[in-house]
Amino acid sequence: MNIKVLGPGCMNCKTLERRVKETVDELHIDATIEKVEAYEAIASYGIMRTPGLVIDGKVVAAGFVPPVEKIKEMLLAHRSA
Amino acid sequence: MRLVERNPIASTAIFLPLWILLYAVLQHLADGVVTLTGLLPGERLTEALRFFIYEVPKVFLLLTLVVFVVGIVRSYFSPERTRAMLGGKPLFAGNILASLLGIVTPFCSCSAVPLFIGFVEAGIPLGVTFSFLIAAPMINEVAVVLLFGLFGWKTALLYVGTGLLIAIVSGFVIGKLKVERYVEDWVYAIRSNGTALEESAVSFRDRILFGIDAIKDIVGKVWPYLVVGIGVGAGIHGYVPENFMASIMGKSAWWSVPVAVMIGVPLYSNAAGIIPIVQALLGKGASLGTALAFMMSVIGLSLPETIILRKVLKLPLIFIFVGVVAVGIIIVGYVFNLVY
Numbered sequence: 001m002n003i004k005v006l007g008p009g010c011m012n013c014k015t016l017e018r019r020v021k022e023t024v025d026e027l028h029i030d031a032t033i034e035k036v037e038a039y040e041a042i043a044s045y046g047i048m049r050t051p052g053l054v055i056d057g058k059v060v061a062a063g064f065v066p067p068v069e070k071i072k073e074m075l076l077a078h079r080s081a
Numbered sequence: 082m083r084l085v086e087r088n089p090i091a092s093t094a095i096f097l098p099l100w101i102l103l104y105a106v107l108q109h110l111a112d113g114v115v116t117l118t119g120l121l122p123g124e125r126l127t128e129a130l131r132f133f134i135y136e137v138p139k140v141f142l143l144l145t146l147v148v149f150v151v152g153i154v155r156s157y158f159s160p161e162r163t164r165a166m167l168g169g170k171p172l173f174a175g176n177i178l179a180s181l182l183g184i185v186t187p188f189c190s191c192s193a194v195p196l197f198i199g200f201v202e203a204g205i206p207l208g209v210t211f212s213f214l215i216a217a218p219m220i221n222e223v224a225v226v227l228l229f230g231l232f233g234w235k236t237a238l239l240y241v242g243t244g245l246l247i248a249i250v251s252g253f254v255i256g257k258l259k260v261e262r263y264v265e266d267w268v269y270a271i272r273s274n275g276t277a278l279e280e281s282a283v284s285f286r287d288r289i290l291f292g293i294d295a296i297k298d299i300v301g302k303v304w305p306y307l308v309v310g311i312g313v314g315a316g317i318h319g320y321v322p323e324n325f326m327a328s329i330m331g332k333s334a335w336w337s338v339p340v341a342v343m344i345g346v347p348l349y350s351n352a353a354g355i356i357p358i359v360q361a362l363l364g365k366g367a368s369l370g371t372a373l374a375f376m377m378s379v380i381g382l383s384l385p386e387t388i389i390l391r392k393v394l395k396l397p398l399i400f401i402f403v404g405v406v407a408v409g410i411i412i413v414g415y416v417f418n419l420v421y
């Protein structure tokens with residue numbers, strides 16, 4: 001699984017990155033987590049709010065830090081897909 | 082907190098009456114606390130303390146409620162939807178709509194760049210985009226609550242009205258100046274790959290949760306500014322002599338408005354810190370127009386946001402943006418000094 005956290009480095013972006021890392025560890029998911037900080041790259045995903053969360057190339061959340069439960073849900077949904 | 086998040090609707094039903102009760106008895110509560118200290122009424126320290134003990138909880142209560150409601154309202158808006166609504170609007174109508182949407186669309190300055198790119202990519206005129214970018218930070222719920230709580234509803238309305246006017250006119254003027262060439266070239270080259278987020282159904286329960294999140298986020302962020310701001314305000318109320326500010330920020334000093342704006346633009350504080358101090362100065366001879374101009378320039382134009390926007394705007398456009406808005410604020414300041 002390839003996970004990208006989109007964000008130029010604001011508070012929320014760091015929170016999201018940390019939360020995703022913790023959740024991935026907890027669920028023992030084999031995933032690479034990338035932090036995307038360049039505005040060009042962030043904008044190419046078509047999001048207008050940061051932080052953004054991208055799983056396997058698909059934007060699953062933008063503009064807020066999803067709660068841990070929600071992140072779990074999204075990760076598990078993508079693993080089974 | 083967990084419990085609240087699991088039962089958001091029931092919690093709201095419990096907390097709302099509590100809020101009303103607390104707000105109703107707050108004045109008596111504050112007076113009671115002041116009496117308990119044994120300080121004599123009418124003395125400087127007593128009155129400063131009374132101001133602080135009453136105003137801090139009052140503003141907190143107002144802020145919590147308004148942030149909660151605004152959080153729910155904002156859940157009905159998104160930058161994506163706003164962009165769709167602005168598409169194809171003629172210039173002036175577009176400026177008006179963009180300024181209004183700037184108030185209700187969720188926005189933080191850290192998202193200014195992706196939002197700008199998203200607007201440009203969708204072909205929204207630059208002037209309309211600027212109307213949005215000017216209104217969004219200037220007219221925010223924290224500023225409106227503080228103005229309402231400390232100045233009254235008339236000043237709060239005045240601030241919102243003139244803020245809108247500045248956003249509409251400044252955006253229109255920037256649009257007329259044909260500044261497209263001053264946008265960084267890479268912005269025009271961006272083509273998003275269209276995997277944009279599909280909007281999932283949002284229940285009323287979710288919207289209440291958005292409201293609760295907004296309280297945690299915003300009140301959690303501004304409370305230190307609020308306490309310090311009202312503390313300094315209380316000190317000014319009690320200890321700074323009457324008419325102290327008249328010569329510097331009064332009507333008679335013609336240069337006071339531009340100087341207030343020139344100081345206000347680079348100065349960055351959120352509304353929670355600056356408004357209580359300005360309110361206290363107003364009681365010491367500062368004029369409303371000058372005070373309003375100062376607040377608008379501090380809240381509406383900030384150095385951090387300008388630095389962020391520099392990523393997508395070339396330097397001349399940064400100066401045009403700040404210049405046009407600053408001139409608008411100065412005009413508003415003068416008009417109010419004349420009228421009041």
